């Protein structure tokens with residue numbers, strides 16, 4: 001059985017080594033005589049799995065005791081609500097809308113207080129990260145989405161928030177590169193982009209900020225970060241299998257050299273694509289140059305029906321998951337950590353062949 005070149009935006013490609021390891025342990029986890037999916041989350045075996053996942057992630061991100069780490073459920077989407085429910089103490093927070101997910105986070109924030117729109121790039125269909133002006137220092141927090149999965153843009157330098165805590169949805173750039181954790185108060189990520197199968201959400205928060213005051217009284221117990229931290233993410237039954245898989249992915253990242261090595265690998269991969277796009281007369285990148293993503297490369301031909309032909313033809317070469325999101329159209333190649341360089345080379349080679357056979361459609365430069 002051949003594995004395809006998988007450019008899916010999420011759930012997405014996982015390291016083959018991790019999948020093989022999981023397969024080998026699926027019936028009998030290390031001599032327990034049962035699968036991780038069949039054992040109590042209160043067992044010492046599972047406690048070891050979650051402790052190890054957390055310890056590995058702490059090493060990768062360089063998190064000290066000033067930080068708590070949670071493995072929750074509900075995806076990044078549920079955290080759009082958890083953020084205001086835990087932090088909107090004076091009921092005023094700032095949001096930068098740089099794509100679909102940050103817009104959803106902003107709308108969700110507005111249910112619990114005043115969610116101020118600090119900047120938006122919706123007028124240019126989110127083809128770049130918007131400029132942010134001076135930030136009101138009395139806001140409870142500022143929320144951004146660091147990498148815009150659908151539009152293929154990312155923040156290359158974070159907004160100057162002063163003393164206002166910065167909260168970032170990092171779902172699609174989590175573990176793709178080092179993070180300067182001194183700049184953030186909270187980061188969160190759905191695992192299915194880069195850190196494991198769907199079903200686990202990682203939340204890292206600075207203890208002093210969250211413990212500085214109570215969550216809103218309407219905050220569901222499950223979403224109370226402080227409480228989840230005292231319960232080791234096990235207020236109720238966690239996603240045991242997902243946490244195990246994420247822990248394996250964390251080890252895989254660490255064994256390959258950590259986040260700095262991931263950044264180098266990812267930059268090398270997306271450079272192949274961006275370099276091709278910059279000289280192509282058929283394909284056009286859709287994100288503006290200074291905002292280009294390290295993970296999701298978006299592009300199109302001048303003609304939506306030709307895009308469809310490209311996507312169909314890709315499948316014949318074992319290249320999957322390159323259809324763009326309906327909000328942008330065109331194509332999107334998500335080059336997350338586990339996507340090998342050979343996959344990107346295969347894609348570029350297909351693009352080049354496709355361009356030669358469709359020369360009459362070339363865009364005017």
Ligand SMILES: *Cc1c(COP(=O)(O)O)cnc(C)c1O
Nearest residue numbers: 075076077101149169171172190
């Ligand atoms: C995929 C994604 C989400 C939504 O994640 P779910 O886990 O499906 O809730 C939110 N934000 C970003 C940046 C994403 O890439």
